[in-house]
Amino acid sequence: MSDQPAHSDHKHPGVGTYLTVAGVLTVITLVEVGVFYVPAFERVLAPILLTLSGAKFVLVVMFYMHLKGDHRFFKLFFTLPLVIAVAVTIALLFLFGTFGGSPS
Amino acid sequence: MMHAATAHHSSTGLDSRKLAFWMFIGSECLLFGSLISTYLVYQGRSVQGPTPEEILNIPLTSVSTFVLLMSSLAMVLALAAVTRGDRTWSRVWLLATALLGVGFLGFQAYEFASFVHEGLTLRTNLFGSTFFVLTGTHGAHVFIGVVWLLTLVVRSLQGKLGPDKAMNVEIAGLYWHFVDVVWIVIFTVVYLLS
Numbered sequence: 329m330s331d332q333p334a335h336s337d338h339k340h341p342g343v344g345t346y347l348t349v350a351g352v353l354t355v356i357t358l359v360e361v362g363v364f365y366v367p368a369f370e371r372v373l374a375p376i377l378l379t380l381s382g383a384k385f386v387l388v389v390m391f392y393m394h395l396k397g398d399h400r401f402f403k404l405f406f407t408l409p410l411v412i413a414v415a416v417t418i419a420l421l422f423l424f425g426t427f428g429g430s431p432s
Numbered sequence: 433m434m435h436a437a438t439a440h441h442s443s444t445g446l447d448s449r450k451l452a453f454w455m456f457i458g459s460e461c462l463l464f465g466s467l468i469s470t471y472l473v474y475q476g477r478s479v480q481g482p483t484p485e486e487i488l489n490i491p492l493t494s495v496s497t498f499v500l501l502m503s504s505l506a507m508v509l510a511l512a513a514v515t516r517g518d519r520t521w522s523r524v525w526l527l528a529t530a531l532l533g534v535g536f537l538g539f540q541a542y543e544f545a546s547f548v549h550e551g552l553t554l555r556t557n558l559f560g561s562t563f564f565v566l567t568g569t570h571g572a573h574v575f576i577g578v579v580w581l582l583t584l585v586v587r588s589l590q591g592k593l594g595p596d597k598a599m600n601v602e603i604a605g606l607y608w609h610f611v612d613v614v615w616i617v618i619f620t621v622v623y624l625l626s
Contacts, residue, residue: 342512343509346505346508346512354498354501357497357498361490373624378625385616388504388616392508393609401446405458406454406457406461413462413465421469
Protein backbone atom coordinates (compact mmCIF):
# COMPACT_ATOMS: atom_id res chain seq x y z
CA MET A 329 0.00 0.00 0.00
CA SER A 330 1.04 3.53 -0.53
CA ASP A 331 2.03 5.46 2.54
CA GLN A 332 1.72 8.79 0.83
CA PRO A 333 -1.24 10.06 2.89
CA ALA A 334 0.71 9.51 6.09
CA HIS A 335 3.60 11.65 4.88
CA SER A 336 2.06 14.28 2.70
CA ASP A 337 -0.35 16.86 4.00
CA HIS A 338 -2.21 17.26 0.71
CA LYS A 339 -2.54 15.77 -2.74
CA HIS A 340 0.24 16.69 -5.15
CA PRO A 341 -0.49 17.84 -8.70
CA GLY A 342 -0.19 15.30 -11.52
CA VAL A 343 2.58 14.86 -14.08
CA GLY A 344 0.56 16.85 -16.62
CA THR A 345 0.56 19.88 -14.32
CA TYR A 346 4.32 19.57 -13.77
CA LEU A 347 4.95 19.47 -17.54
CA THR A 348 2.64 22.44 -18.13
CA VAL A 349 4.45 24.47 -15.46
CA ALA A 350 7.82 23.54 -17.01
CA GLY A 351 6.54 24.73 -20.40
CA VAL A 352 5.33 28.02 -18.95
CA LEU A 353 8.66 28.52 -17.11
CA THR A 354 10.55 27.92 -20.36
CA VAL A 355 8.39 30.39 -22.28
CA ILE A 356 8.77 33.06 -19.57
CA THR A 357 12.56 32.60 -19.59
CA LEU A 358 12.61 32.97 -23.38
CA VAL A 359 10.47 36.13 -23.11
CA GLU A 360 12.82 37.51 -20.42
CA VAL A 361 15.89 37.04 -22.60
CA GLY A 362 14.02 38.32 -25.67
CA VAL A 363 12.87 41.48 -23.90
CA PHE A 364 16.43 42.05 -22.69
CA TYR A 365 17.67 42.31 -26.29
CA VAL A 366 14.88 44.58 -27.63
CA PRO A 367 15.92 48.27 -27.33
CA ALA A 368 12.27 49.42 -27.36
CA PHE A 369 11.75 47.86 -23.92
CA GLU A 370 14.79 49.54 -22.37
CA ARG A 371 12.78 52.10 -20.37
CA VAL A 372 10.42 49.51 -18.91
CA LEU A 373 12.93 46.67 -18.70
CA ALA A 374 13.12 46.54 -14.89
CA PRO A 375 9.37 46.29 -14.19
CA ILE A 376 8.86 43.77 -16.99
CA LEU A 377 11.74 41.53 -15.89
CA LEU A 378 10.82 41.73 -12.20
CA THR A 379 7.21 40.80 -13.03
CA LEU A 380 8.27 37.85 -15.18
CA SER A 381 10.79 36.72 -12.57
CA GLY A 382 8.11 37.00 -9.88
CA ALA A 383 5.76 34.86 -11.98
CA LYS A 384 8.44 32.15 -12.33
CA PHE A 385 9.16 32.30 -8.60
CA VAL A 386 5.48 31.89 -7.71
CA LEU A 387 4.97 29.02 -10.18
CA VAL A 388 7.89 27.01 -8.78
CA VAL A 389 6.92 27.65 -5.15
CA MET A 390 3.21 26.93 -5.68
CA PHE A 391 3.41 23.86 -7.94
CA TYR A 392 6.87 22.30 -7.58
CA MET A 393 7.28 23.02 -3.86
CA HIS A 394 3.57 22.19 -3.47
CA LEU A 395 2.85 25.24 -1.34
CA LYS A 396 -0.38 25.97 -3.25
CA GLY A 397 -2.49 23.51 -1.29
CA ASP A 398 -0.18 22.97 1.63
CA HIS A 399 -0.79 23.72 5.29
CA ARG A 400 -0.82 27.39 6.35
CA PHE A 401 2.12 26.83 8.72
CA PHE A 402 4.35 25.92 5.79
CA LYS A 403 3.16 29.02 3.93
CA LEU A 404 3.78 31.15 7.02
CA PHE A 405 7.30 29.83 7.63
CA PHE A 406 8.23 30.62 4.04
CA THR A 407 6.31 33.83 3.41
CA LEU A 408 7.23 35.69 6.60
CA PRO A 409 11.04 35.50 6.15
CA LEU A 410 10.58 36.19 2.43
CA VAL A 411 8.64 39.38 3.15
CA ILE A 412 11.28 40.42 5.72
CA ALA A 413 14.08 39.75 3.20
CA VAL A 414 12.35 41.80 0.48
CA ALA A 415 11.59 44.61 2.95
CA VAL A 416 15.21 44.71 4.15
CA THR A 417 16.42 44.80 0.54
CA ILE A 418 14.11 47.70 -0.36
CA ALA A 419 15.04 49.56 2.85
CA LEU A 420 18.77 49.16 2.13
CA LEU A 421 18.34 50.35 -1.45
CA PHE A 422 16.63 53.51 -0.18
CA LEU A 423 19.22 53.92 2.58
CA PHE A 424 22.12 53.71 0.14
CA GLY A 425 20.48 55.97 -2.43
CA THR A 426 20.00 53.37 -5.14
CA PHE A 427 16.51 54.77 -5.88
CA GLY A 428 17.80 58.27 -6.57
CA GLY A 429 18.45 59.54 -3.07
CA SER A 430 21.85 60.59 -1.81
CA PRO A 431 24.20 57.73 -0.93
CA SER A 432 25.17 57.49 2.70
CA MET B 433 3.38 -0.66 8.63
CA MET B 434 6.49 1.16 7.54
CA HIS B 435 5.14 4.66 7.84
CA ALA B 436 4.17 4.18 11.44
CA ALA B 437 7.86 3.78 12.20
CA THR B 438 9.17 6.46 9.84
CA ALA B 439 6.62 9.31 10.09
CA HIS B 440 7.55 12.17 12.42
CA HIS B 441 4.33 13.96 13.20
CA SER B 442 4.25 16.98 15.50
CA SER B 443 1.36 18.05 17.76
CA THR B 444 0.02 20.03 14.77
CA GLY B 445 -0.45 16.77 12.85
CA LEU B 446 2.15 17.91 10.35
CA ASP B 447 5.38 16.07 9.60
CA SER B 448 7.94 17.69 11.91
CA ARG B 449 10.81 17.20 9.42
CA LYS B 450 8.89 19.03 6.72
CA LEU B 451 7.92 21.78 9.17
CA ALA B 452 11.55 22.17 10.26
CA PHE B 453 12.72 22.21 6.68
CA TRP B 454 10.32 25.00 5.73
CA MET B 455 11.76 26.97 8.67
CA PHE B 456 15.25 26.28 7.34
CA ILE B 457 14.17 27.51 3.89
CA GLY B 458 12.82 30.64 5.57
CA SER B 459 16.24 31.27 7.12
CA GLU B 460 17.83 30.71 3.71
CA CYS B 461 15.55 33.44 2.33
CA LEU B 462 17.15 35.83 4.79
CA LEU B 463 20.67 34.66 3.89
CA PHE B 464 20.18 35.11 0.15
CA GLY B 465 18.19 38.30 0.76
CA SER B 466 21.22 39.80 2.52
CA LEU B 467 23.60 38.69 -0.27
CA ILE B 468 21.34 40.06 -3.01
CA SER B 469 20.91 43.31 -1.05
CA THR B 470 24.67 43.66 -0.75
CA TYR B 471 25.10 43.10 -4.50
CA LEU B 472 22.44 45.72 -5.31
CA VAL B 473 23.72 48.28 -2.81
CA TYR B 474 27.24 48.14 -4.30
CA GLN B 475 26.06 47.88 -7.90
CA GLY B 476 27.69 50.54 -10.09
CA ARG B 477 30.08 51.68 -7.35
CA SER B 478 33.20 49.90 -8.56
CA VAL B 479 36.00 52.38 -9.21
CA GLN B 480 37.62 50.10 -11.79
CA GLY B 481 36.53 47.41 -14.26
CA PRO B 482 35.60 44.91 -15.42
CA THR B 483 31.97 45.98 -15.04
CA PRO B 484 28.91 43.71 -15.37
CA GLU B 485 28.09 45.13 -18.82
CA GLU B 486 31.58 44.27 -20.05
CA ILE B 487 31.81 40.75 -18.72
CA LEU B 488 28.45 39.02 -18.15
CA ASN B 489 27.54 36.42 -20.77
CA ILE B 490 23.73 36.48 -21.04
CA PRO B 491 23.28 33.73 -23.69
CA LEU B 492 25.42 31.28 -21.71
CA THR B 493 23.64 32.06 -18.44
CA SER B 494 20.24 31.76 -20.14
CA VAL B 495 21.13 28.19 -21.11
CA SER B 496 22.34 27.36 -17.58
CA THR B 497 19.11 28.88 -16.19
CA PHE B 498 17.10 26.61 -18.50
CA VAL B 499 19.16 23.62 -17.31
CA LEU B 500 18.33 24.41 -13.67
CA LEU B 501 14.64 24.91 -14.46
CA MET B 502 14.53 21.51 -16.18
CA SER B 503 16.25 19.94 -13.16
CA SER B 504 13.29 21.12 -11.06
CA LEU B 505 10.95 19.34 -13.48
CA ALA B 506 13.05 16.15 -13.17
CA MET B 507 12.89 16.50 -9.37
CA VAL B 508 9.08 16.60 -9.20
CA LEU B 509 8.90 13.69 -11.64
CA ALA B 510 11.28 11.77 -9.34
CA LEU B 511 9.00 12.48 -6.36
CA ALA B 512 5.96 11.34 -8.35
CA ALA B 513 7.78 8.12 -9.31
CA VAL B 514 8.87 7.40 -5.73
CA THR B 515 5.36 8.07 -4.44
CA ARG B 516 3.80 5.54 -6.85
CA GLY B 517 6.56 2.99 -6.07
CA ASP B 518 8.16 3.09 -9.53
CA ARG B 519 11.78 2.32 -8.61
CA THR B 520 13.18 2.44 -12.16
CA TRP B 521 11.81 5.87 -13.04
CA SER B 522 12.55 7.27 -9.57
CA ARG B 523 16.23 6.39 -10.15
CA VAL B 524 16.15 7.81 -13.67
CA TRP B 525 14.65 11.13 -12.61
CA LEU B 526 16.78 11.48 -9.47
CA LEU B 527 19.91 10.83 -11.53
CA ALA B 528 18.69 13.23 -14.24
CA THR B 529 18.17 15.94 -11.60
CA ALA B 530 21.68 15.40 -10.23
CA LEU B 531 23.22 15.42 -13.72
CA LEU B 532 21.39 18.62 -14.66
CA GLY B 533 22.72 20.11 -11.40
CA VAL B 534 26.24 19.04 -12.38
CA GLY B 535 25.64 20.63 -15.78
CA PHE B 536 24.66 23.90 -14.11
CA LEU B 537 27.80 23.76 -11.95
CA GLY B 538 29.84 23.15 -15.12
CA PHE B 539 28.43 26.33 -16.68
CA GLN B 540 29.23 28.21 -13.47
CA ALA B 541 32.78 26.87 -13.33
CA TYR B 542 33.30 27.90 -16.96
CA GLU B 543 31.88 31.36 -16.24
CA PHE B 544 34.07 31.85 -13.15
CA ALA B 545 37.18 30.66 -15.03
CA SER B 546 36.52 33.01 -17.95
CA PHE B 547 35.92 35.94 -15.57
CA VAL B 548 39.20 35.29 -13.78
CA HIS B 549 40.91 35.05 -17.17
CA GLU B 550 39.46 38.47 -18.06
CA GLY B 551 40.76 39.96 -14.83
CA LEU B 552 37.72 39.79 -12.51
CA THR B 553 38.43 38.12 -9.18
CA LEU B 554 36.98 38.33 -5.68
CA ARG B 555 39.43 41.16 -4.92
CA THR B 556 39.30 43.15 -8.16
CA ASN B 557 36.41 45.48 -7.33
CA LEU B 558 33.06 45.69 -5.51
CA PHE B 559 31.30 43.97 -8.40
CA GLY B 560 33.74 41.05 -8.27
CA SER B 561 33.41 40.69 -4.50
CA THR B 562 29.63 40.78 -4.37
CA PHE B 563 29.14 38.77 -7.56
CA PHE B 564 31.42 35.89 -6.59
CA VAL B 565 30.11 35.71 -3.01
CA LEU B 566 26.47 35.67 -4.16
CA THR B 567 26.77 33.26 -7.08
CA GLY B 568 29.43 31.19 -5.29
CA THR B 569 27.14 30.71 -2.28
CA HIS B 570 24.37 29.65 -4.63
CA GLY B 571 26.74 27.27 -6.44
CA ALA B 572 27.74 25.72 -3.08
CA HIS B 573 24.04 25.11 -2.40
CA VAL B 574 23.67 23.42 -5.80
CA PHE B 575 26.70 21.25 -5.03
CA ILE B 576 25.20 20.17 -1.68
CA GLY B 577 21.94 19.41 -3.49
CA VAL B 578 23.74 17.24 -6.06
CA VAL B 579 25.44 15.24 -3.26
CA TRP B 580 22.07 14.86 -1.51
CA LEU B 581 20.41 13.63 -4.73
CA LEU B 582 23.20 11.14 -5.38
CA THR B 583 22.75 9.71 -1.87
CA LEU B 584 19.06 9.22 -2.71
CA VAL B 585 20.05 7.42 -5.94
CA VAL B 586 22.31 5.12 -3.91
CA ARG B 587 19.51 4.46 -1.40
CA SER B 588 17.20 3.65 -4.29
CA LEU B 589 19.74 1.24 -5.78
CA GLN B 590 19.95 -0.41 -2.36
CA GLY B 591 16.17 -0.84 -2.48
CA LYS B 592 15.65 1.51 0.47
CA LEU B 593 13.68 4.26 -1.26
CA GLY B 594 10.15 2.98 -1.51
CA PRO B 595 6.88 4.94 -1.22
CA ASP B 596 7.24 4.87 2.58
CA LYS B 597 10.32 7.11 2.12
CA ALA B 598 8.58 9.61 -0.16
CA MET B 599 8.93 12.35 2.47
CA ASN B 600 12.74 12.05 2.25
CA VAL B 601 12.52 12.78 -1.47
CA GLU B 602 9.96 15.56 -0.93
CA ILE B 603 12.28 17.34 1.51
CA ALA B 604 15.24 16.98 -0.87
CA GLY B 605 12.92 18.37 -3.53
CA LEU B 606 12.03 21.38 -1.38
CA TYR B 607 15.74 22.17 -1.07
CA TRP B 608 16.34 21.71 -4.80
CA HIS B 609 13.39 23.88 -5.84
CA PHE B 610 14.45 26.57 -3.38
CA VAL B 611 17.89 26.63 -4.99
CA ASP B 612 16.06 27.01 -8.31
CA VAL B 613 13.90 29.95 -7.17
CA VAL B 614 16.96 31.71 -5.76
CA TRP B 615 18.59 31.39 -9.18
CA ILE B 616 15.44 32.79 -10.83
CA VAL B 617 15.95 35.95 -8.75
CA ILE B 618 19.74 36.05 -9.29
CA PHE B 619 19.36 35.62 -13.07
CA THR B 620 17.03 38.62 -13.25
CA VAL B 621 18.68 40.91 -10.73
CA VAL B 622 22.35 40.21 -11.43
CA TYR B 623 22.39 39.29 -15.11
CA LEU B 624 19.43 40.89 -16.88
CA LEU B 625 19.12 44.09 -14.83
CA SER B 626 22.85 44.84 -14.69
